[in-house]
Amino acid sequence: NAGVTQTPKFRILKIGQSMTLQCTQDMNHNYMYWYRQDPGMGLKLIYYSVGAGITDKGEVPNGYNVSRSTTEDFPLRLELAAPSQTSVYFCASSPVGNEQFFGPGTRLTVL
């Protein structure tokens, strides 16, 4: 049982490039989330999903897109990367009405 896994661990992008952050969970959780954590700050919700085929915006969705074609996977797409998207990105999952389980994070730098 690997829990929540994220790839890559680190990435450097140039302004305007695109990339997909991968997130997979093997706990059969219905709910999945993407957060960003800026230096010295708390977590801000980007997008979330309550099940396969269902996604919704969180607090800071601009510049990002998500899809949820399976229960296990919840990729986050960055289009036209900007320096403001430099952050650490965390994926999480949870069963209904319970605590969230977090992945190890992806550290992204946009130059």
Place this chain on the structure above:
Amino acid sequence: AQSVAQPEDQVNVAEGNPLTVKCTYSVSGNPYLFWYVQYPNRGLQFLLKYITGDNLVKGSYGFEAEFNKSQTSFHLKKPSALVSDSALYFCAVSPYNNAGNMLTFGGGTRLMVKP
């Protein structure tokens, strides 16, 4: 909309002394409350939660938290701090009827335990 305040950016405590990390919240209706810990270059780890029942909740690594409805607080405590407890601590809240189980996090409190 719900919110969480962690009024202290950093808490310093000597090893062996009791520690308290403060958290206050604002939410409509009854809250679900959580504490998470983050070690350097790691994801958040769940420590404990309050859903209902006893106001004193016990969690991992000897931590506990007290829910106080009248003061809308959920302070994290430990009777005797360890150097290994040094980390970043986050309080989070979710409304009782939140269908998406979404959490609102506080800004975090850095706990420094000195030998």
